[in-house]
Amino acid sequence: MSKKAESYLTISAPAEGLYKEKGSKFLAFAYPVTSEDDIKDRLDELRKKYYDARHHCYAYVLGADREVYRANDDGEPNHSAGDPILGQINSKQLTNTLVVVVRYFGGTKLGVSGLINAYKVSTEEALNNVQVKKIDITRTINLRYSYDTTNEVMRLINDFEVKITDQVFEADCQLTGEIKIGMTDQLEEKVTLLIDTGHEVSLEYSDD
Template sequence: MEHPNVEDTYKTLSKVSSGLYKDRSSKFHYFAFPVKTEEEIKNHLADLRKTYYDARHHCFAWILGINGDSYRANDDGEPNHSAGDPILGQIRSNQLTNILIVVVRYFGGTKLGMSGLINAYKTAAAMAIEENEIIEEQVKSQLKISFSYPAMNEVMKLVKNQELNIIDQQMSLDCQMSLEMRQGLFEFVLNALQEIESLQILEVEE
């Protein structure tokens, strides 16, 4: 039984990166964060607003989810589409998700114009990504199973062959085991386990 090749990886950033980009005396402080929830995004934005409380603009864009279904771009007072969209464009052109980029601007007295603003925010976002590290992450699924001792060999063979991660196991009258795997293997592993005699699926977390 061959397992299917299901898309279950995504590209994101490995750490937080930050720096400063200057254009005609305006300062653009840029920050990139790996994130998994909107709650995390709100917390990062709140922290930056506290630290850079006197800045005129806190422009940002974020994308969440393996398919990048959830996203937002915010110009925070800059002309429409001059800040959030160029930041979002950099995230998309690097095919990243689960990422937040914030660019905090201090106005330097010289107006940059629409094309100047777009270029400045695009450059700051590109630098935030460049100075970070792009990594590939796997989406994980979990299963909890219970089986009698005679089935142990079959279970362990599946664990070894499919490189499943045993998170937890308890041995008493029967065996209980929590397994973690990449999401693309989930259906295959579930079907294989259901063919093992005496084995029960207790919990499923996709």
């Protein structure tokens, strides 16, 4: 079983690129996206804005594990457009990323190898202009503990960089927060140690 990703790379804002060859223009647009609805909206926008273009070819990758992806040639010869676009997204190990290349035909056919190069280079130009950011994958934790254990729990929160989203201080306290997925095993060990030393504390994950 392959190890689940603990973080992923995506882009923080849209970016553009341009490539010209024998009169044809290839306008590349890179977008951060999180769903297929986002992708559809971006494609619709570009098709309206560049309604007179011959092709709107694209590729995208979605999900932390980069398991959802698609390449579309939009009428170009099979694998001459979508695959080169997807290849450039993959070469930078990006996800939650869409690249659309709008082609205006210049009257001279480029051949399959020429098209592959044009879609590759135009995509590369757009992706060279993006800001890449690393996103840590988190899990939601729920801690329940006695008021007397507050100091020990707060130490864990600091040590494991837990982002608190909700907190209740009573005789029986509760805390909800986000922790980086790569730190969960260590947190469980520390909670077990607290329990073994007589502290009242329990740990659950809201996504189990």
